[in-house]
Amino acid sequence: MKARSRKRAGLLVVDQAMVDDAAYGLMLWDGESKGTLNSVINMVRQDKPVVVYLAPNIVDPDKTTFGIFNCEQLFRDVWDGYFADAMDEKWIAARVEQAVESAKAKRPRSESERTGLRVYMRNYILDHTARFEESRRHFFMIDLYPENAARFNLVATPATALAPVNGA
Numbered sequence: 001m002k003a004r005s006r007k008r009a010g011l012l013v014v015d016q017a018m019v020d021d022a023a024y025g026l027m028l029w030d031g032e033s034k035g036t037l038n039s040v041i042n043m044v045r046q047d048k049p050v051v052v053y054l055a056p057n058i059v060d061p062d063k064t065t066f067g068i069f070n071c072e073q074l075f076r077d078v079w080d081g082y083f084a085d086a087m088d089e090k091w092i093a094a095r096v097e098q099a100v101e102s103a104k105a106k107r108p109r110s111e112s113e114r115t116g117l118r119v120y121m122r123n124y125i126l127d128h129t130a131r132f133e134e135s136r137r138h139f140f141m142i143d144l145y146p147e148n149a150a151r152f153n154l155v156a157t158p159a160t161a162l163a164p165v166n167g168a
Contacts, residue, residue, distance in 0.1 A: 015039050025050035028074070072152060075139050079132060086125055096121045132156035 015035055019025070019042040029036045029052050043050040053074060085091045099121045100114050109117070125131070133156070137143055140152040 012038070016042065019043055019046065019048075022048060024048055027052045029054055071140075072154060075136070075152075075154065078139075079135060082131075082135070083128065086128065086131070092122060092125055095125060129156045 012035070015038060019039055022043070025039065025043045025048065027036050027040055027050060029040070031054055040050055040052055096118050100109075100117050103109055103117055104114070132154075136152065136154055140148045142149045142152075
C-alpha cells in the first residue's frame with residue numbers, strides 16, 4: 001500500500017470516529033473535499049443533524065493548503081444574515097404571526113392575549129443585544145465551556161433602526 005493510500009485510510013478511520021462520537025455536525029466544506037463530504041453522508045446515515053457551511057474561498061488557489069478559517073468570522077457572517085432579516089418589517093411581522101399561530105394551535109387565545117403575544121415577540125426579536133449574546137453562547141458552547149466566553153469575546157453593535165413596541 002502506498003504511503004498516500006495509508007494516510008487516506010487513516011483519515012477515514014479518524015473521520016468515522018468523529019462522526020460516531022458526534023451528536024451533531026457543523027462542516028466547513030470547500031465544495032471539493034471528499035473527506036468532508038463523506039463525513040456529511042455518514043452523519044445523515046446515522047440520523048444525526050448536520051449543517052454544511054459551503055466556503056469555497058477557504059482553499060488557496062493552488063489547492064495545496066487550506067487557509068485559516070476564523071470561526072469568529074463564521075459567527076459574524078451568520079449573525080449578519082440574521083440581523084439583516086431582523087431589520088426587515090415584513091420578516092418581523094411574519095415571525096410574530098408564526099408565533100401567534102403556534103400559540104393558538106396549543107390552545108385558543110383571546111384577542112388581548114394574541115395582541116400581548118405580538119408585542120412580546122416583536123420586542124423579543126428586536127432585543128438584538130440579547131439575541132446576539134444568546135447566539136454567541138450557543139455557537140461557542142460557552143455554557144459547556146465557560147472559558148470560551150473570554151476566548152470569543154465578541155460584542156454586538158447597537159442597532160436602533162427599529163423600535164420596540166410599548167404597551168399591551
